[in-house]
Amino acid sequence: MRRTARLLAGTALAVAAAAPAHAVDTGRLDVYPSTVTPGGQVTVNTAACGDPGAATGDAGAVGAGVFTLAPTAHEGEAIGQFQVPPSAQPGTYEILAKCAEGDRQVAGDLVVALTAAQQVQPRGSVKTGVGGGLDRDPVQTAAGVAALAVAAAGGTWLLHRRARGDGI
Template identity: 65%
Template sequence: MRGSARPLTGTVLAVAAAGVLVAPAYAAPADHLSGIPAGTAADALEVYPSSAVPGDHVTVNTAACGKDGSATGDATAVGAGRFTLVPTAHEEDLAGRFRVPPSAVPGTYEIVARCAGNNRRVTGDLVVTLTSATHQVAPRGSVKTGVGGALGPDPVRTAAGVAALAVAAAGGTWLLHRRARGDGI
């Protein structure tokens, strides 16, 4: 057992070292429009809240469009349609708002904004859930369990069955009473 553990450990260390030596280096290219390196927060569309329930209002903002910019937002993936991003009090920030439709299905959706001046496309993710920390959505509909209701599918048949059981119980009680008295059957 001891002899096989050493070669295995050596193999694992050799593979790990090779992975470190050949790992690709990443250098973010400089953005020629704003001087901000790609991959920074300016290239993102920030979604608040990042997790919402159907019916919630969601705000998005970005600094990707630069000073005096404007943008059009697209939330059609979640069913909310298009919306406008307008300048805010923060320098170079644009913000927009949309409502998650009540018919939205749980999942992760890509929200997109396209800058009007530089035609830059920025994206952010919105997660739609059925419950949130602020409020809960009540379940709707019924559950098909196969058990059925108390009256079954046909109330007339159910009533006839209950009547038959009542007659049988009464007859059985009468016969037991006669037998106890010695009258015979």
């Protein structure tokens, strides 16, 4: 039992020593910022392509088209930029990068959101088929108010007579 434990511990130490000190996840495309407004600038980078690190990006889903990811000073990393079109609609879009060497492709998500100033505020009236509460004609408005006043006065008078016991 001790022999098995020592063997497993020794194997674990050997694997840990052989692993690089800074492991990099090479299977994704990082998008900065991950949420942007239409017209904003986006930077993407990846370590998926290794050396030399060049790649071709595709932001066609959001309407920005193709862009280039160039190698950086960091070993095996590539970085690129594109601009989100001002006409982009809110939503989540997949951004792709295809490595220049090999057939590796990675993806990342970009969220396009509108600011309060960009949101469209409703204007006009709602077509319900019932009509508005107040018409533009002041004569009709006055006639409606007078009819309501007469009905209220008549109802009050009838309730008052009934409470006194006079009947109708």
